[in-house]
Amino acid sequence: xxxxxxxxxxxxxxxxxxxxxxxxxxxxxxxxxxxxxxxxxxxxxxxxxxxxxxxxxxxxxxxxxxxxxxxxxxxxxxxxxxxxxxxxxxxxxxxxxxxxxxxxxxxxxxxxxx
Amino acid sequence: xxxxxxxxxxxxxxxxxxxxxxxxxxxxxxxxxxxxxxxxxxxxxxxxxxxxxxxxxxxxxxxxxxxxxxxxxxxxxxxxxxxxxxxxxxxxxxxxxxxxxxxxxxxxxxx
Numbered sequence: 001x002x003x004x005x006x007x008x009x010x011x012x013x014x015x016x017x018x019x020x021x022x023x024x025x026x027x028x029x030x031x032x033x034x035x036x037x038x039x040x041x042x043x044x045x046x047x048x049x050x051x052x053x054x055x056x057x058x059x060x061x062x063x064x065x066x067x068x069x070x071x072x073x074x075x076x077x078x079x080x081x082x083x084x085x086x087x088x089x090x091x092x093x094x095x096x097x098x099x100x101x102x103x104x105x106x107x108x109x110x111x112x113x114x
Numbered sequence: 115x116x117x118x119x120x121x122x123x124x125x126x127x128x129x130x131x132x133x134x135x136x137x138x139x140x141x142x143x144x145x146x147x148x149x150x151x152x153x154x155x156x157x158x159x160x161x162x163x164x165x166x167x168x169x170x171x172x173x174x175x176x177x178x179x180x181x182x183x184x185x186x187x188x189x190x191x192x193x194x195x196x197x198x199x200x201x202x203x204x205x206x207x208x209x210x211x212x213x214x215x216x217x218x219x220x221x222x223x224x225x
Binding site for chain 2: 004031034043045050051055056091093095097100101102103104105106107108
């Protein structure tokens, strides 16, 4: 398996633009997570999907953020409109939430909003 | 609420042992983990320990768990420059998706 695949790896955009981040989880994993990492706040869970259904979106900062998982092999995180404070590294992770509940992370998408 | 704490930095010389410490507050944690993050990469699982264990060894890595003091440590023997990274302690519960991550300890290995 190629692991969790995220795209783009880097995105630089201007304030007010729409940003879409993409994730392909590991085949067979039934859980998908979006995290945000910043120096100030560390790792924050944004949203958790189980079997393609959003279970916990309490970490989504505000209405500008939305996430979808239309099928078991694809998820998107959208920010519209983007703001400079959204600059961070966004990670997607997947798991089968069984046994030791090990998370497998993607390489991340580094977002810079000017 | 639940919290996981780690020191921010550790510097060691190549060939020495590194010990990274972590304290947590949730006594009902089932699993405790160590993840490693190299520059420009995502977190990667190094090892984990089930809460009914005191120690786990895996090649150069030794994990010690003191449940009474809610203290977890990761010892890396014969530390190499390739071990330079950020190490995250984390805890979770069986059957739930929620992880509590520490702030990460940045390990710098000096040649």
